[in-house]
Amino acid sequence: MRLTVVTEDEAVVNVDVSETDSVDTLMAILEAETGVGTSQQRLLHNGKELLAGCSFSSAGVKDGDLISLLQARPPGPLPGASQAAQGLAAPQRNADGSLADPQAFIGGLLANLGVLASIPPAMADVVRRGDVATLNTYFRHMKQQEDARREEDALHMADPFNAEAQAKIAERIQQAAVEESYQHALDHAPEIFTKVVMLYVNVEVNGQPIKAFVDSGAQSSIMSQDCARRCNLLHLLDKRFQGMAVGVGSGKIVGQIHQATIKVQAVHLPMSITVLESGSMEFLFGLDMLRRYQCCIDLKRGVLRLDVSPPVELLFLAEHELPPTAQPSAGAGAPYEGLAEGRAASSTPALSPSTAAAAAAAARASSAGQSGSSGQPQSAAATSAPVAGAGAGSGSGSAPVGPPPAAEAAAAGRGENAAKVERLVGLGFSRQQCEEMLAACGGDEEHAASLLFDDAGGF
Known part of the structure; x- marks a missing residue:
């Protein structure tokens, strides 16, 4: 007869056995298939544990039945600590989960500095301080989690086709996949967890040197009002072009400068600039000018190429050369306020002039x-x-409070x-x-x- 065995990690193993075979035969096969030793195997059939030595016929196991395989884990797991402590024996624990001899456990870790360095920093600090109370609290909490997980596993395995059980199993599989993806990223692409240095270039606007933020996700080139004042451009501001710039946040548009001169190396280029009332970003080189001058953002060489005469290549600034406003504070998602970076659809300024x-x-x-x-x-x-x-x-976009x-x-x-x-x-x-x-x-x-x-x- 054929039996279907489901492991804790949802792996499925099909095994052909005879009705007269004993449970030990199945355990030996599962040890070869799953790597779980026979001493650690717990086999459940219809919620009841199959005992070693009995035959399948006496246990009521029939062809096509489902068997659940649980792995009996040794007591005292300490995530990050017990797994790394290859040379330390599993600590003895009391019934409530606390350490039977906390001083011996602490002494064992302190004697092995390599293991101590590999455990979580918070736990290592507790061990160095010799804080027995905190250590026992941690182990009691772990014991409660183990008991809850064991009870939940038993309920799910008793009726694995129950909708709630299936949802819980699916949630565990998803969490395991997320954790595996996270660990894989940490191992093979740790750079994705570091801060990305934004793209800035040195330019001159009306004779004033400025570090311009290059953003192909912003539809228009934008300048703060303070920067426009410093560049002596406010006398060219057309206030009819007022409105709101909408992106991750929002910012008030005080007007537009239709013609300003930007100097890139030795080349002078005309450009149109939308002026914001406030914002930490001084000047943004947007998609309108990037397309107008057929710019190429070359990340391999770290340059911004402009297809002008003569051709121009601007080096992107290193992190230490960035303006102070380009250093995001904790939790900041962008180096400037009110604009979306990398979101062309949502960074379109919503201009609302008077005519x-x-x-x-x-x-x-x-x-x-x-x-x-x-x-x-x-x-x-x-x-x-x-x-x-x-x-x-x-306002054409406003609505009365009451009809x-x-x-x-x-x-x-x-x-x-x-x-x-x-x-x-x-x-x-x-x-x-x-x-x-x-x-x-x-x-x-x-x-x-x-x-x-x-x-x-x-x-």
Whole structure:
């Protein structure tokens, strides 16, 4: 007959035996298959333990039955300590799990400095201090965990096809897989647990030396207001292009500088810069300029190449050369506030100017140098709540706290749409075009303006 044996780690072993064979025969086969010694094997059949020496027929075992294999573990496991203490015997423990002779255990570890260095630092500190109370508390806790695990195993093995038991088994398998993956990463790729040095290059903006953060995940090039003031660029700030930059956090956009000069080595390049009100990041070299100048981030050589005349290669700064703001504090996920790094979809600045014309221009300014398309402006309008313009009476993205009467709501909606249509007409489009496009965009003035300019061949 054929028996199916399931181990604690969910391995399945199929064994062919005779009804007249004894349980010892199965144990010998399982020792060869699983490596678990016969003295450590506990075989359960329908919740009852199979005793060595009895035959399968007398134990009621039939063809196709399921046998559970449990491994009897020696008492006194000390994770990280007992496993590393190859030369130390397992400590004797009392019924409650505490050490029978804690001083002997501590003395054994102190006499073997190699083992002491391999155990967890917190436990090693307890051993060095000779803190018997803490040591016994630890072992009692381990005993409670062992007992709970043993009882849980018995319940699961009694009815392994129970839904709750299956869920617990699946959870253990998942936890084991995660731990195995973690240990494999520690052994073979420990560098992934270290801090990644962000990419910075030395540039000059309007004659001021700046360490620029290179971020291909940010749609627009961004500068803080303080940095723009230091570079004497605020007199070029167009405040119509105000809004919010949305990413991991958010930041207020105070305007846009349409034309500034950035110097990379001996080459002067024009660029457009979005200015944030605050933030620890001074200057961000975004995807708009990276694409405009066909830049290549060469991580193998550690350089940023710009396809300009003459060609330019900027060395990425070493960690000690980074600005203080690039050193993230504990728990910080980015070297700057309010922007997502490496998230192109969510780092699109949600610009909300005071007029629809400025909205369309803002959408295009964030992708300077690229061929005109309606995809990016649509995305910016669809993923952000518009901010009220300077001349608007109420925010287009805001909602009243309580629902007004039907007549008042209808009148308010007509008045708001009429104001939007008038602003769109003021851009040079026909009233019919503006009304149809505004209706198609669900009242989103910025989106409608973007599409109107797309249909007209660009702003």
